[in-house]
Amino acid sequence: MNPAPGLLLGATLLATPAAAEPRPFFIGTDADGVYASTLDTDTGAMSPPVLAAAMEAPGFLWIHPTLPVLYAVGGGGGSRLVAFRIGGEGGLTRSASVGTGGEGACFVTVSPDGRLAAVAHYNSGSVALFPLADDGTPGEPTVARHAGRSVNEKRQTAPHAHSVRFTPDGRTLMAADLGTDKLYVYSVTGAGGLEPASPAAIDLPPGSGPRHFVFTPGGGAVLILNELAGTVSVAPVDPVTGGVTRTLPAVAADLPADAERASAEILFHPGGRHVYASNRGPGEIAWFAWNGENLERRGGVASGGDWPRNFRLTEDGRFLLVANQRSGNVASFRIDAQTGELVATGESIDVPGATCIKFRP
Structure with a gap:
């Protein structure tokens, strides 16, 4: 007996792969503004970047969790927190700009409920907390300043919030x-x-130089990437004890002891079993396995450029994009879902001074 036409149509639809949906993203830079591009989620190719908004050195970006607002910190001579409205076609319109209350703003984030923004200042060693209005506009900040130093005489003679x-x-x-x-x-x-x-505070081993960190799935612990030592430290968050339970290398075991590490970014794969870190000195993206308690480095791959700073993963965990600052390019990698291994697609776009990537919701 022949199946009904409707069943044939349903079977055909199930057997036909869904068309890849392009993923738009923004790129922060140490140059002239925020750029925009789109990722082809079949091939890993990216569209030619366009300048979405002019701003001096918008080095780090964040997107509001519920509003079409992108935040950038930078400003060259005076640190600014700038808010941009994201248009329907992905264009950016500046809606607010406020002083950050410190020098060398290098990181911005927004609270899960969207009511607060926070900024880290490298030069002044301080953090600032901003109330956000209903439309995402930042108000005047509350500033907390750090004090102290550590053992590295070149990089740790004063606080540097990162x-x-x-x-x-x-x-x-x-x-x-x-x-x-x-x-x-x-x-x-x-x-x-x-x-x-x-x-x-949670104390890190002397000379570590903590830069970026990420919470484990469920928020029970934090993985801290240490720029100077090229290591990852694991510490409990619930409850916070002030101590580190383990520190392991973020770089390859055969990297010479005097070689520059310059570890920069650390992020979890959406599946929660893999972790990635950028090591600018050796020019690699390292990947790790996480089993809920222990972290193990599994390998690394060349970043497709020079000085891999920030990177970002697609929400489905299939692709990773890397901002290579010194070579001024963004490179794409395909992710093996089982092993977490990165495979270069060979695709790259030129973006001057690329420093940060954020996918548009």
Whole structure:
């Protein structure tokens, strides 16, 4: 008996792969503005980048969790937090610009509920917390300054806050400080202020130089990427104990001891079993296995350019894009879902001073 035409049509639809949906993304730079491009999720090719918004050195970007607003920090001579409205076609329109309350703004993030933004200042060693209006406009900041130093006489003679992140519940703000070898812990008050938590910091091994960090799935621990030492430290967040349980190399075991590490970014794969880190010195993206308790480096791949700074993964976990700052390009990689291994697609676009990538929601 022949099947009904409707069943044949349904079978045909199920057997036909869904058309790849292009993924638009923004690129922060140390140059003249924020650029925009689109990723082909079949091939890994990217469209020619276009300047979406002019701004001096918008080095790091973040997108509001519920509003069509992109935030950038930079500004050259004076650190600014700039908000852009994201248009229907992906264009950016500047809607607000405020001083950050510090020098050398290098990282911005937004709380899970979208009510607060936080900025880290490398030069002044401070963090700033901004109330956000209903339309995402930032208000005047509350600033907390770090103090102290550590053992590296070239890079750690003063505090250098390098990144900030809210815990998943939004009640705590953490700040990695390269200059003091600490991950500071702040309680976010109901009035939008910052108070040192107890303990007030997680101490890293001397000379580590913590730069960026990421929470494990569920938020029970934090993985801290250390720029100077080229290591990853694991520490509990729930509860915060102030101590590190393990530190392991982020770079290959055969990298000479005197070689530059310059580790930069660390992120989880959406599946939660793989972790990635950029090591600018050796010019690689490293990947790790995470089993819920232990982290193990599995390998690394050349970044497709010079000085891989920030990178980003697609929401489906199939592709990873790398911003190579010195070579001024973005390269794409396909991800093996089982092993986490990265395979270069051979696709690249030229973006001057590429430093940060954010996919458009």
